[in-house]
Amino acid sequence: MPAVIEGLADPQVGAGSCPHLAVLLKSHDELPAVLASFYALGAKRNGWLAHRSLPGQAELDRQRLSEAGLGVEELEEEGRLEMMEIDPEGPAENSTRRLEEALDRALERGFSAAWYARFAVGPDESAHTAFRPFEDAWDRAFNGRKVVTLCPFVIGELDASTALERMDWLSELHDSVLLPGAGGGYVADG
Numbered sequence: 001m002p003a004v005i006e007g008l009a010d011p012q013v014g015a016g017s018c019p020h021l022a023v024l025l026k027s028h029d030e031l032p033a034v035l036a037s038f039y040a041l042g043a044k045r046n047g048w049l050a051h052r053s054l055p056g057q058a059e060l061d062r063q064r065l066s067e068a069g070l071g072v073e074e075l076e077e078e079g080r081l082e083m084m085e086i087d088p089e090g091p092a093e094n095s096t097r098r099l100e101e102a103l104d105r106a107l108e109r110g111f112s113a114a115w116y117a118r119f120a121v122g123p124d125e126s127a128h129t130a131f132r133p134f135e136d137a138w139d140r141a142f143n144g145r146k147v148v149t150l151c152p153f154v155i156g157e158l159d160a161s162t163a164l165e166r167m168d169w170l171s172e173l174h175d176s177v178l179l180p181g182a183g184g185g186y187v188a189d190g
Helices: 028-044 058-067 074-077 099-107 125-142 159-171
Strands: 020-025 049-054 081-085 113-118 147-154 177-180 184-186
Touching: 020 028, 020 125, 028 049, 028 058, 028 113, 028 147, 049 058, 049 099, 058 074, 058 081, 058 099, 058 125, 058 184, 074 081, 099 125, 125 147, 125 159, 159 177
Parallel strands: 020 147, 020 177, 049 081, 049 113, 113 147
Antiparallel strands: 177 184
């Protein structure tokens, strides 16, 4: 599988370093390859993989991740990947409880860290703003814990000024923002 997520090449990610990352996508079509690459890297680093889907979308996400080259069925059979649904209309404060409990069990089973990602939010700014309470709840629950987090955001075709504003806003919430690389793939900002 190609290393789409080149910004995570540091061998400490998932071992000693557990960053909360954002990735900027131009369209939802880019998401399966990005997630498959992220989860494959997590599996190589003895990570337990957790994927959040929108209500009723878990099976479609399984299919898309499989088509992007991730061995979803095998990972689930081995207890290395768990697909979960989240209701973005529900209370943000309770949105992390199931993952917190699953992370504790995964660490007890010997996994090095959780590698967590979800569906993409966006491209409208209102979608990004509406999801902010869930990002804040995630930070409170998992800050300092063994969790590598990848938060995909679709930004579409924004003008340069708006793209910079959106990136600044996401930089406040995340340790780093992964941007499309000049030669393909994604690389960390800064």
